[in-house]
Amino acid sequence: MTAGPHVVSDVMTHAVVAVGRDAPFKDIVKLMEQWKVSALPVLEGEGRVVGVVSEADLLPKEEFRDADPDPYSRALRRSDLAKAGAVTAGELMTAPAVTVHADSTLAQAARIMALRKVKRLPVVNDEGLLEGVVSRADLLKVFLREDDDIADEIRRDILDVLFPAPVEPIHVMVAEGVVTLTGKVGDTTMIPMTVRLVRAVEGVVDVDCHLCGDEAG
Template sequence: MYGTPHTVSDVMTRTVVALASAAPFKDIVRAIRQWQVSALPVLDEDRRVVGVVSEADLLPKEEFRDRTPDRYTRMHRGGDLAKAGARTAGELMTAPALTVRADATLAQAARVMAQYGVKRLPVVDEAGVLRGIVSRSDLLEVFLREDADIEQEVRREVMAPLFPAPLEPITVRVRDGVVRITGRVADTAFVPVAVRLARAVEGVVDVDCRLAGPPRRVDLDADLPDLPEDKADGDPTGPEEVRMSS
């Protein structure tokens, strides 16, 4: 994979086990065990995702198998009681299904997973038709990107546009996903922007930015009062360094 941003379609699994709405209870259990997954999408006749059946949807049948629910349970767990009596995927499924578009970015998919606490998402096209499945581990694949690829992208897509005429050459080095940026620029106002954009490059683990601004001119400081001896250390002509780490 090259370039940023990648989309869900770049990392998703395209072979997906799915259920028809009429799939019977035992077939659902067999599929979950056979494919070692915790949930399966449910499709209509046009392969649109209409719901998801998870292990949690199946458990009420066992929970209420040998007991009659009391009044509190009937009042507060009506949904689970309905699932306990369900026979098909259409009756068991949670709907509408939580899905992600194939053209969504990996960051967008990660936010959906984090917000709803799910481990995988059915991937659909603009018509809601199932195209694949994406898991948490799929999203982490970007961190396997080669350091050389990250370095090239940061240099070309971030540093070159922001600092087209640096006072001294800007050096970008990447090791184990950590980007280190050094050099001297005419205006340090864009340094926070550079850090933010570098951090957004896929595969970046952290950013250590040590870009320095122009050196202070002694003639401009001539009229300033002398500093106390304990604060006068250092070279007055030294560069102003902006050090930022994400």
């Protein structure tokens, strides 16, 4: 994994299993079990993503197998009851699909997942054609960056820019993703910004800042 801002294409899975609108219920279940995934993109035409069918879309069939909901429950769970009677991906899927582009940042993808409460996002191009899938586990790959790689990025892209002439050399130590900064700087008002920028570096778990001003000066 290269240094610098990471985007979805850096971590996404390119080989993706998907289904068409007419895929039957049992085939969907088999594919999820075979590929160990919790959701499948639903495609039409040349590979345009039109929806996603997930475990949550399949569960109503089991939940309402022997149930006879009262009128209030029927009104409240109309969508789930419809899915309980569905037999194809087109009937089961959630549409439109929540997707992301390959050049989106990992932070953007993470926000979409959190806000829309999904575990996987189809990655599409500008025409809506499937290019891959990114999962929560994929987004966590940035924390596998080597400590030395993280330290090099902090020195090059942050410290050398903000403090081109420090009072004394600024030392960066990274251990298990935790960054420790020590040294003296001429402008202490820059320290809070430094901490924010370092914390935003992908792969950083925490920041322990011991930067200070030159008291003798």
